[in-house]
Amino acid sequence: MQNLIHLLLRRMRLPLIVIILTYAISVLGLVLIPGVDDQGNPWHMSFFHAFYFVSFMGSTIGFGEVPYPFTDPQRLWTTVAIYLTVISWLYAIGSLFALFQDQAFRRIVAYTAFTRAVRNIREPFYLICGLGDAGHLVVRELAERGIRSVVIDRNGNKIESLRLENFPVHVPGLSADVTDATTLIAAGLKKKQCAGVIALTDADHANLMIAISSKLLAPRLPVICRAESHDFAANMASFGTDYIINPFDTFAKRFAMMFQSPSMYLVYEWMISMREAPLSEFASPPGGTWILCGFGRFGKAVRESLSFKGVRIVLVESDIIRTRAPEGTVEGRGTEAITLHEAGIDQAVGIIAGTDDDANNLSIIMTALDLNENLFTVARQNLRSNDAIFAAANIDMTMQTGRIIGQRAVGLLTTPLLFDFLLLARQQNEDWANVLVSRVVGVLTDRPPETWTLTVSRHHTPAVIQALNKGSRVTVRHLITDPREISTLLPCIPLYIRRANNAETLLPEEDLQLQPGDTLLFCGREGAETHMRWTVHSAHAMDYICTGCDRPSGTLWRWLSERQGG
Amino acid sequence: MNLEKVFFAFFIVLSLTLNFGFFIGELDDPNHHNVYELYAALVVSLIATIMKFGDRAHIGAVLLATSLVADLQLIAAVIVWTVSVHATEVGLTPSIMSSIVSLSGGALLANITSVIILVTETVMFRR
Numbered sequence: 001m002q003n004l005i006h007l008l009l010r011r012m013r014l015p016l017i018v019i020i021l022t023y024a025i026s027v028l029g030l031v032l033i034p035g036v037d038d039q040g041n042p043w044h045m046s047f048f049h050a051f052y053f054v055s056f057m058g059s060t061i062g063f064g065e066v067p068y069p070f071t072d073p074q075r076l077w078t079t080v081a082i083y084l085t086v087i088s089w090l091y092a093i094g095s096l097f098a099l100f101q102d103q104a105f106r107r108i109v110a111y112t113a114f115t116r117a118v119r120n121i122r123e124p125f126y127l128i129c130g131l132g133d134a135g136h137l138v139v140r141e142l143a144e145r146g147i148r149s150v151v152i153d154r155n156g157n158k159i160e161s162l163r164l165e166n167f168p169v170h171v172p173g174l175s176a177d178v179t180d181a182t183t184l185i186a187a188g189l190k191k192k193q194c195a196g197v198i199a200l201t202d203a204d205h206a207n208l209m210i211a212i213s214s215k216l217l218a219p220r221l222p223v224i225c226r227a228e229s230h231d232f233a234a235n236m237a238s239f240g241t242d243y244i245i246n247p248f249d250t251f252a253k254r255f256a257m258m259f260q261s262p263s264m265y266l267v268y269e270w271m272i273s274m275r276e277a278p279l280s281e282f283a284s285p286p287g288g289t290w291i292l293c294g295f296g297r298f299g300k301a302v303r304e305s306l307s308f309k310g311v312r313i314v315l316v317e318s319d320i321i322r323t324r325a326p327e328g329t330v331e332g333r334g335t336e337a338i339t340l341h342e343a344g345i346d347q348a349v350g351i352i353a354g355t356d357d358d359a360n361n362l363s364i365i366m367t368a369l370d371l372n373e374n375l376f377t378v379a380r381q382n383l384r385s386n387d388a389i390f391a392a393a394n395i396d397m398t399m400q401t402g403r404i405i406g407q408r409a410v411g412l413l414t415t416p417l418l419f420d421f422l423l424l425a426r427q428q429n430e431d432w433a434n435v436l437v438s439r440v441v442g443v444l445t446d447r448p449p450e451t452w453t454l455t456v457s458r459h460h461t462p463a464v465i466q467a468l469n470k471g472s473r474v475t476v477r478h479l480i481t482d483p484r485e486i487s488t489l490l491p492c493i494p495l496y497i498r499r500a501n502n503a504e505t506l507l508p509e510e511d512l513q514l515q516p517g518d519t520l521l522f523c524g525r526e527g528a529e530t531h532m533r534w535t536v537h538s539a540h541a542m543d544y545i546c547t548g549c550d551r552p553s554g555t556l557w558r559w560l561s562e563r564q565g566g
Numbered sequence: 567m568n569l570e571k572v573f574f575a576f577f578i579v580l581s582l583t584l585n586f587g588f589f590i591g592e593l594d595d596p597n598h599h600n601v602y603e604l605y606a607a608l609v610v611s612l613i614a615t616i617m618k619f620g621d622r623a624h625i626g627a628v629l630l631a632t633s634l635v636a637d638l639q640l641i642a643a644v645i646v647w648t649v650s651v652h653a654t655e656v657g658l659t660p661s662i663m664s665s666i667v668s669l670s671g672g673a674l675l676a677n678i679t680s681v682i683i684l685v686t687e688t689v690m691f692r693r
Contacts, residue, residue, distance in 0.1 A: 010620025017616050024609040048648045
């Protein structure tokens, strides 16, 4: 704000001086030039009248020659004064408009509005750097959950487009250099409401800069970073970056899980899927020889994970030397039938198009399907704007960089327990996963499940604490009981519990007794969470669920019913 | 030589001298106080104020404040003059004249402060 006024005043100095001078000259001229009054006596205009006349003349209102008709010398001077004042006004207003259009001025206006918006945030918010596909997804998902965020991106157009979207909460955005520490501070890095920093730009070095700045300036904040190369990931980990997301490794691991345990993969997909997304279907990749086109970072990660699972892979790469592709790699882009034949497309069961060019990836898939229509197809999609064509190509599995990163970041922020659950679940066998899938399907409609956590504490579950203090026995079953009708259960499943002593249990039993400090992870149909939150907040509902009788909550009725009972 | 500083010093000193010229004389005698001089003092003082607009330095801000005070005092004097002559039938009585001149005297003090600050700044600025 200070800057704004300073700039405004500084730029308006000359126009204002010009206006004052023209007014001063015009007024003085009118006072000095003699006139005649209505009786024909010589008469001099007073300063007051002259100023009055120049004021309405200069603003082109023009009330006429007052108080007496002018003489010719007065009219001559008025002509000069008209041009002087009108031009000086035009100049002043023109400079004002030029200032409003000025890039520097507009930048300061945007910056001022941004810092004010950030200053006025009173609830926890996340600082998101980089508004690419991933950043955009994170902002949207957080906003839909009512969580505030602040966005910085180098690209002004992206910030501009943020303004056009209808998020349920206001998301302040600034187009500035994300690696600049002052920008991060202006975006609220040091505010006590800041809950975390998420660096999602597509440049690893920028993400590294953001991570190190926030670790130095606000060490208490968790930092989530995107890193596409292992060097940078190791560098970020070295100073304590909390979560590092490598989209290629994340995808490769998940893809490999599909080979090992398709049900487990499905559990994974559902738990971390976005709201509003359709429920993904069960797909099992065939065992046999796979063709992998493109041996970049994506190809390397996929190959490593798949070889670990014992899948045979034929590589296709156009630049064998630069990518240091192993022996036996077929040279070519994979977009031509010749290369694919050479790679053995007839015997292959699946193809993975993993180059960094969307057009090439689509071309690989189309060509491969022409040659062998039974192939399982996997394609890497680099830009979200190509969603429509990838959907039309009917690909079995699409890897979208932005979505992978976004899902993971949102999951880490909203349900951190989910990743503990998934880590533990991965060690279970396929039968366990099958049972879980069928249980989850049992409570769902056609939407993916929502996941939420519940901590037994005075703040989060006052009703549970109250019941425990009274000596009641509160179990998991009480939590998942429908508070409107205690004979039914809410459409949700308790997935995981972490006790106060850090003991973890997968799929806790319904009669497990709750203790203060327990944290539970649930998944279930939309809306189930609201009912559960109602139960744990309302002592009355909790009491009804525990005892089965609807006791009056008002003092008078309670007294009456006690008398009746006694 | 900084042209901006020359202009500013010129206007500050000019507004002091003009103001002094208007102020000097018998306090309540209209013949000793020329209306043109008051007019010129006001215009010059306004210009001096605008020249300090948007100055981020501390001394610049103080100079802006003192010249704003001078402006206010002079504008008050001008309004008293205008109202007494044009809006009412009172005219330039000795009591009106003395209040106009004492208002300009206040502006004179503010002008002197400005000049003192200006001189101090100049003396400190050894180059």
